[in-house]
Amino acid sequence: MANDETDALDTLEREAKEYDKDAEIDRILKAFKLDSYAVLDLQPGVPESDIKIVYRKKSLMIHPDKTKNPQAPEAFDRLKKAQTALLDEKQRQHLDECIADARQLLIRQHKYTVDSEELKTDEFKVEWRKKTVEVLVEAEARRRRQLKARMQEEGREQAKEEAELEERKRKRDHEKEWENTREQRIGSWRDFQKGSKKAEDGKKKKKLKVLG
Helix, strand or coil: CHHHHHHHHHHHHHHHHHHHHHHHHHHHHHCCCCCHHHHHCCCCCCCHHHHHHHHHHHHHHHCHHHCCCCCHHHHHHHHHHHHHHHHCHHHHHHHHHHHHHHHHHHHHHHCCCCCCHHHHCHHHHHHHHHHHHHHHHHHHHHHHHHHHHHHHHHHHHHHHHHHHHHHHHHHHHHHHHHHHCHHHHHHHHHHHHHHHHHHHHHHHHHHHHHHC
16 A cells, blocks of 8 residues: 555656646747747846756756656757757847847936836836847847848859959960960961062063063
């Protein structure tokens, strides 16, 4: 009887752990992936040590080798990318700036001051998170436009360089061909001169015969 109860408790515990894993995987996949803080469920401004601790805990929890959830690999990948972004100074600075911009936009929109009590409410935090998503989406769209423009410009530059290379090659080939046929042209000119001289000599002989 005791063994049956122990087995039942073990089963319940395993199921509870699987439920927690599934819930965490679902949370990660629903989090806005451009907001690495949201993916790791962290508050902006936390120290690197907290980022590493939370990542380690969550990555062990949802590791694909430790759960049968088919979405575990994707969630694990997002978790890893979020940690990498937050440990990268440039990427984290960009994210922090977007979050700060979102806060300032809301303060101006509602005509708050930096000391307004409304900024401490849960409602403001929810609105702030939504505004952060908007700012991040705009920033990402802008980055993609700039990347596309840069690639197009690089494409034009590459096409220009290729055209210039082709033109130089064409000129080199032309000069080479001209040099290769130089002797032939000289020979043809000499033959032409000889032919002209013979024709002229023939005319002179005919003229002399007529006079004689």
